[in-house]
Amino acid sequence: MPHSVAPDFASGQRILVGICTYNEAANVKTMLTKIREALPNAVCLVVDDDSPDGTAEIARRYAEESGAGDSVLVKVRKDERGLGGAIRAAMQTAIDGKYDLFCNMDADLSHDPADLPRLVSTCLNENADVVVGSRYIEGGAIVGWPWRRKVMSGLINAFTRKMLRLPVHDASGSYRCYRVRCLAGLDPPRNPSDGYAFIQEVLLRLHRDGAKCVEVPITFTERVHGTSKLNFREAMRSSLTVFRLLAVR
Numbered sequence: 001m002p003h004s005v006a007p008d009f010a011s012g013q014r015i016l017v018g019i020c021t022y023n024e025a026a027n028v029k030t031m032l033t034k035i036r037e038a039l040p041n042a043v044c045l046v047v048d049d050d051s052p053d054g055t056a057e058i059a060r061r062y063a064e065e066s067g068a069g070d071s072v073l074v075k076v077r078k079d080e081r082g083l084g085g086a087i088r089a090a091m092q093t094a095i096d097g098k099y100d101l102f103c104n105m106d107a108d109l110s111h112d113p114a115d116l117p118r119l120v121s122t123c124l125n126e127n128a129d130v131v132v133g134s135r136y137i138e139g140g141a142i143v144g145w146p147w148r149r150k151v152m153s154g155l156i157n158a159f160t161r162k163m164l165r166l167p168v169h170d171a172s173g174s175y176r177c178y179r180v181r182c183l184a185g186l187d188p189p190r191n192p193s194d195g196y197a198f199i200q201e202v203l204l205r206l207h208r209d210g211a212k213c214v215e216v217p218i219t220f221t222e223r224v225h226g227t228s229k230l231n232f233r234e235a236m237r238s239s240l241t242v243f244r245l246l247a248v249r
C-alpha cells in the first residue's frame, strides 16, 4: 500500500518504536535499518530477554557503527522471559520518556516497517488512541502460513472479538501505534499476562477505558530467518486467556 505522507511528516511528534527480541540475531540489524528509513525521527527501542544468540550485542554495535547513537536504545532483561512482559517494559519506557506515540511490532520482518508511516498518520489524522495493523480486514493478508495456522488464527481472533466485544478484527497481532497518554492512563493490571495474551489484554483494557481504536490493513509475512517462539502451549494459554479477560474491568 502506498504511503499517504512523507516520511518526516510526524516531525513534531516524539515517537518510540519498540521491538521485542528473543534470538533475532539474523533480523535485528535489518529491522533497525528499515525502521529508521521509514521513520527517521523516531527512536527505536530493542527489548531483548538476554538472547543467547547475541541479538542485543548486534543491536548495540549497529547503534554505534551506524551513527544512530541515542536514537537506538537497547534494554536487556536478564532474569525475565516473555513477550508480554517485554512489551510492557517498552511501553513503560515510552511513558517514562514522555513520548507522544508508541509503535510496537515484531522484530522478524513479519511486520513491514514501511507500514509505520501509515499507522502513525492514521493515528494523527483520525485522532485515534490506538491503531491496529490488521490481517483480518479488507486489504489485510497473511503470507507464508500453512492453511491450518491461518484458519486457527482467524477463528481465535473472531472468537476473541465476539467474546470480549472488541471493536477490531485482529486482537492478537502486535503491529500497533498507541497514544502514550492512553497507556499512561491505564491502571496497572493486577495480574497482567506475561505471554502473547498481553497483546489482547492491553487492547481490551484500552477499549474498556473508552479509547478510540482504528484498524488499518497490513500484510503479515512469515519470517525467513530464525524461528517463531509461539508454540502450541503458549497459543492455547493465550487463547484461553480470553476467559480470564472477561473479568477484566
Ligand SMILES: Nc1nc2c(ncn2[C@@H]2O[C@H](COP(=O)(O)OP(=O)(O)O[C@H]3O[C@H](CO)[C@@H](O)[C@H](O)[C@@H]3O)[C@@H](O)[C@H]2O)c(=O)[nH]1
Pocket: 019, 020, 021, 022, 023, 024, 047, 048, 049, 081, 082, 083, 086, 105, 106, 107, 108, 110, 172, 173, 174, 175, 196, 223, 227, 228, 229, 230
Ligand atoms: N523480548 C522477548 N521477545 C520475544 C519473546 N518471545 C517472542 N518475542 C519476540 O516477539 C516477536 C514475535 O514472536 P514470534 O515468536 O516470531 O511470533 P510469530 O509466531 O511470528 O507471530 C505470532 O505472534 C505475534 C506476536 O506479536 C503476533 O503478532 C502474530 O499474530 C502471531 O500470532 C519476535 O520479534 C520475537 O523475537 C520473549 O520471550 N521475549
